[in-house]
Amino acid sequence: MTSGTEWWRSAVIYQIYPRSFADGSGDGMGDLPGITARLDDLRDLGVDAIWLSPFYTSPQKDAGYDVADYCDVDPLFGTLADFDAMLAAAHDRGIRVIVDIVPNHSSDQHAWFQAALAAAPGSPERARYLFRDGKGEHGELPPNNWESVFGGDGWTRITEPDGTPGQWYLHIFDESQPDFDWSNEEVRAEFRRILRFWLDRGVDGFRIDVAHGMIKAEGLPDNIPSTGSEAEEEGGSMGGNAHEAPFWGQEGVHDVFRDWHEVVGEYDGDRALCGEAWLPTLERTALWVRPDELHQTFNFIYLETEWDAAALRGVIDESLRAFGSVGAPSTWVLSNHDVVRHASRLALTAPNPQGQGLGPNSPGKPIPELGLRRARAASALMLALPGSAYLYQGEELGLPEVIDIPDEARQDPSWFRTNGERYGRDGCRVPLPWTADAPAYGFSATGASWLPQPAEWAQHARDVEAADPASTLSLYRALLAERRARDLGAGTLEWIPTGDGVLSFRNGTVTVVANLGSEPVALPAGRVVATSGPLDAGTVPADTTVWLAAD
Structure with a gap:
């Protein structure tokens, strides 16, 4: 494919956290057959690719990010044959598959x-x-x-x-x-072997865990x-x-990824490398996606930006400039398996405790209605931006962070290593609801669930939302369909002057107005093709994003 048109430059990539996605065996743990059985739902959602968090052989001390065998499937999740079947089924539906690799x-x-x-x-x-x-x-x-x-x-x-x-x-x-x-050549050779093992099976790329931590x-x-x-x-x-910690972001990591770039370049299909690299500036982050290194890296600075129009515009501009300066697309992301879900994070009444999680005794609990309204507006804003977007399973249902998990049910290592001072990440990892009136809301036929699901999950179940044209699921389907039809991921952003608290821009045939302020703003001329919330008498209410087209 011609450079500049590779699939990953504009793709919408959906993160699957396997243990919490769908349980095909009934043991309360999500698995590979469960994923295969639900691929039609992801095709209908309109994503281009899925990224699977680890499913490798593991004692599961850190939910699979403690890998005992990088070239086999843990029995919790199935077998290599189950993986091959899932991969083939995804490819049959036009969905690419990225797998996690844990090299640190x-x-x-x-x-x-x-x-x-x-x-x-x-x-x-x-x-x-x-x-x-x-x-x-x-x-x-x-x-x-x-x-x-x-x-x-x-x-x-x-x-x-x-x-x-x-x-x-x-x-x-x-x-x-x-x-x-990673100064040991034997380690480097072993990971080249592991990459080729999965590339030979047909995976379309890798998400690299702690990509910024491998060199000390x-x-x-x-x-x-x-x-x-x-x-x-x-x-x-x-x-x-x-702070420049001596175990993060060391210069020697770039040599590792130049080596990996050559490995994936041996295979057809534009296989992609995406790094989980928490770095202090976008300027630094862009160095990881120079033409001979990674293809993408997560834009965590965007994820961490507050719900503020001026701040978001600054990050969007700097992202497009920094990544564009090295010929890479920007990525956009709002939630993942390590952070408080954005349907709660955007409506906290105290600072976000990044890395600590939320629990019953956390200060500044979120305001649920405000959080969902802002989450929908934020997603509509993000999906209109040029570049590649990452979605985390359940955000298309508007799922909030689960706060009231009983102490005895928590499983995150942070909870145990801090004697309960940090709640950890369990709240964003609760298994998904699929069917409102089924055991475990359809996650598991037996009703088993490795983390308890709250009673309010029923209203977020996929079957309920699929039948409601005003649901968050219906909004995501509409946004992704318009994004694909209008090729917004490969577009160009042009800002439109507007008042404080509002972001307005054009991308191709779409005009976007995101009202992050407290007062309604006038709705521009054009046909509404998507809106994150109800419009009011020719205005865009607060915490609402609308897409308009002239056609």
Whole structure:
């Protein structure tokens, strides 16, 4: 395909969190056959591709992001044959498939790490990971002061095979997730093999977990935040603040992705690499998508921007400029499996506790009606922008964050590592509702569900929303159909002057008016082709986005 017209430049990509999407076996855990059975719903929604969070063999200490075997399917989710069937069924429906890859760390049950524990200090087996001697007279102190993103120390001391206290290993996440040493060529070769394993099966690309964390600063120096507030935030941060942590965004990562770019380039079909890279500026983020590196990276700065017209316009302009300067499309995203769902986040009455989650005792609970109204308006704004858009399962139903999960049901590692101080991410991972009057709302035929579903899920069930032309599902279907028909993903944005609190622009044949202010604004001339909420007497009410066409 001619450069500049690759599918991923304008695609709408739908994230599936497999354990919470659809359960085909009835055990309460979503699985690959469940996904296959629901692909028609995604075709009807109008997405171009799906991205699957990990389904690999895993002890499930971090919901599959602790991988024990990168080239097999965990029995919880099915088999390799189930994966092949799902992939073929998606392709039959014109839906591409991106899979997650987790290169920063493995599970502590991975064969390599088990071999490292059995081997001696300085051995080739330990050189695949970041083992170091401790400080102190007897090595009783960790090698440096790095903390885990999930809370607590970033190092764990092992007991050597002879029973004596031994070396320490680094885990930027849970202690069950030891970090690989990416300065080791054996690690690099193994991941080239893993990429080819899935490419050979026909996947269309990879979403790269913690893409900004694989390389650590030479010598593993202490992490010294520049301010006290950053020091408090660092343990729960994924690196999106201004502080240059020695384990985030290191220059050497670019060499890894140039290598991966060559690997995917060996295959036809414009296979894509998309990085989860939490970086402090769009200027820095754009460096990851230069022509010989990743094809996309998530625009987390857009996701984190407040519901404010001036702030959003600034981020949109800077995104288009920064990514365009290296020949890449901007991506747009509002929710994923790690953040508070935007139907709640946009209506919080206190600052968003990024990385901590929401629970019964969180301050500043969201206002549900306001959150849904803003979420619909935000989605309509995002889907009109040129570039590629990512959707998170359930946002097309207007699902809010689930706040009242019982303590005993929570499963996020952050909840346990902080002794309940952080609620974690369970609230955005509750299994989807498909059928209002079915057990588990159609997620599972038996009524089993690995996280409890709230009673209000019934009103969000897909069958209810599919029958309601004013539902959030109907809105998404309309937006995606118009976006595809008018090729908005490959379009060009032209701002239209307007008053404070309002964003207005043209993209191809569509004029978009997003009213983020508190007062109604005049509706321009044109035929309304989509609106996030009811219009009122020739005006666009507050927290409403409308698409108009001259044709």
